[in-house]
Amino acid sequence: MSANLSAIMYLISGVLFILALRGLSSPETSRQGNLFGIIGMVIAVTVTFLSVGNFSSGFIYVLIFLAFGGSIGAFIAYRIPMTAMPELVAGFHSLVGLAAVFVAISAFINPEVFGLGTPGNIKLASLIEMAIGAAVGAITFSGSVIAFLKLQGIMSGAPITFKGQHVLNALILISIIVLTFYLCSTQSSNLFWILIAVSFLIGFLIIIPIGGADMPVVISMLNSYSGWAAAGIGFTLENTALIVTGALVGSSGAILSYIMCKGMNRSFFNVILGGFGATEQSAADKNKEQKPVKSGNADDAAFLMKNASSVIIVPGYGMAVAQAQHALREMVDTLKKNDIKVSYAIHPVAGRMPGHMNVLLAEANVPYDEVFELEEINNDFANADVAFVIGANDVTNPVAKTDPQSPIYGMPVLDVEKCKSVLFVKRSLSPGYAGIDNDLFYKENTLMLFADAKKMTEDITKNL
């Protein structure tokens, strides 16, 4: 296949990838979009085979490895529970990162195949692109592994901080630039290996100080990194499909990080520098005396909801942990039978990744036109009778509007307190991930339901 023809085919697959993302603007077109993505991928892989044109025994091995990886991927995709989606995405990011590192290593060892010069005499531009691709890929890999371990609960979600952390990180980042510079002037393979090792280290160090609740930002950021790594390799390989895709994924991840940061009213740097909620407010809250709390059982909750004419459900990470989405939908079905209007309110940072709650509700067969974003529904709380908060906490805390001293001050929150009554399903009075007390617990019209989210929802359904 001629180089020009394959370049055009790669461009077509790049365009198909754009259409794949475009399809996601609405659930109706999204399935078609995914199909475009698959076609784009098939084109890219086929064109690569044809342009290499080497159908020797090596080709058989390529197919074997492809089928091997593909069946693992397919197996995971079918077996993974929807609640584990954040871990899955973090895990997949690490694979993209590592693949980028491997391709860069291969290109460094054997540059002739890629038309980049000879070992020890690689074209300067290619070497820089390769170094960037490898470094960003390595950061994506180790960062995603840490994010995965934190989300999976293998590693504590608490931020790990130590003295001089930021100085150390800054020094390592500078050393990456210096190493790249010397790598280009000496073409030394030792420097290339050191560069990769140092990048693995910094990826690890960047993610450990970031706490569990900031995971939506971290995952989006790593999503973005995986894109930039792909783009770096795309420049090395002079491949349009990779460059286009890298740019798309890079900007997509960056936008998602921005949306998540805005959802928490925090700057990107504030999140990255980490250690949120570790120090400032713990002392201030301890001297607060125990305030009275009204707690109830499933019977009380059922009574309140039966007499309501509209109910708004506010799901959060706790719903995912308790796998309560199906039980919740059953409860809502019963409410609807009693002619009670029900809608769902989703905060942008509810859960552990962008759109986490929406997927879980969709899994439980909740129609997506009953699910609303914060801006769409926030005015409705004042007219609703009952707010049913299940597994959410910080995103409902009115302190974000009233107390400038609070670490979450200014964060957009759901105006749950405006409802006539608030039902709060929670296992205990413990503060949320931001480590701050929620005033909502002590309000006149709040009824705390201390139980596992799934069990409580089931009990309420029985009592309705």
Place this chain on the structure above:
Amino acid sequence: MEIDPFIFRLSIFILSIFVGYYVVWSVTPSLHTPLMSVTNAISSVIIVGAIIAALSGGSGIIFSSSSIFGFLAIVLAAVNIFGGFLVTQRMLAMYKKKKKDK
């Protein structure tokens, strides 16, 4: 004076960033999770580099130091491609509208 082909690629790159920017802003927030899984899948188009690397030995040597890295990268990217697209499809299949006959 001739323009370096690098400049063409850079132009494609910059324009794609802008395309990505506008396309992703139009993605509905409820589909942000599928967005992440599908971007994951498409960024695995890095497999094209892995295939070139794996076949670098020509017909003589199948497993050289550089092709081994290529083969490993193929496995990783393949996990992502199949896993990413299939899990996205599984998720998107769940998004349903309210039944009209209610």
